[in-house]
């Protein structure tokens with residue numbers, strides 16, 4: 535039985551990096567006319583309250599999204615001095631709260647399937663996989679009540695297995711979001727298999743993978759394996775990391791999750807310049823000690 539519950543971590547620095555990147559990718563993909571399919575292999579509960587005891591137990595959101603919220607004005611606009619990637623992410627949060635009953639202050643934090651549900655259009659589709667019995671049940675209710683134009687579906691299957699038969703999507707335009715909890719050591723290898731399978735079946739599709747930067751060899755090797763797979767297939771990629779403090783990353787003393795990374799296969803051409811501008815600002819706003827840092831690398835052909 536899995537013990538990971540995303541509610542304890544929702545809105546932390548890793549979510550900020552992952553979800554700000556996700557918003558940028560989805561906003562670009564929905565600019566084109568064609569229908570879009572989003573597959574979320576590890577969906578979580580879908581929505582979290584920023585004021586519940588779960589979210590406040592570890593204080594993770596306080597060290598993450600809460601540090602950015604004073605950039606949002608009471609009318610939902612965002613301080614214009616923020617980089618566009620963060621403006622768009624924060625505007626999405628404000629609009630999501632207004633649309634889904636959070637009100638003017640940001641109380642609700644959408645997870646990846648609800649961010650997709652919010653940004654996608656009537657012709658688009660979201661398929662969300664979640665195996666945890668409680669989070670699966672919560673996700674079902676959340677998707678049923680979501681204010682969304684898109685077609686929303688979910689399944690309690692293993693997302694690594696569920697994604698394969700969905701590729702390529704009928705629309706031939708799509709994004710796979712792969713965000714495991716990495717509770718199982720095998721998750722690291724499964725992510726690489728999933729990326730290779732996606733490249734084989736749907737070479738033009740975009741894939742967004744999040745991973746924790748922790749002191750274990752599987753985590754250390756993962757970005758290299760992802761980059762190799764994309765290079766072998768001749769596909770573009772972006773890899774961004776954000777470290778907010780010393781952690782079990784090999785950089786500095788301390789424990790806990792201090793850093794994480796996102797890898798995007800077939801990224802929109804707008805993503806690299808947007809991340810270039812946003813990452814140093816995230817280091818400034820979320821950094822907790824002298825080990826705070828960011829890195830951006832890309833292969834754009």
Ligand SMILES: C[S@@+](CC[C@H](N)C(=O)[O-])C[C@H]1O[C@@H](n2cnc3c(N)ncnc32)[C@H](O)[C@@H]1O
Nearest residue numbers: 576577578645646664665666692693713714715
């Ligand atoms: C990091 S959380 C997902 C957070 C979500 N993607 C977001 O950004 O809001 C990982 C989730 O994957 C679920 N999970 C673990 N293994 C899974 C699998 N093989 N297939 C589907 N879900 C899985 C866990 O129960 C957990 O809720």
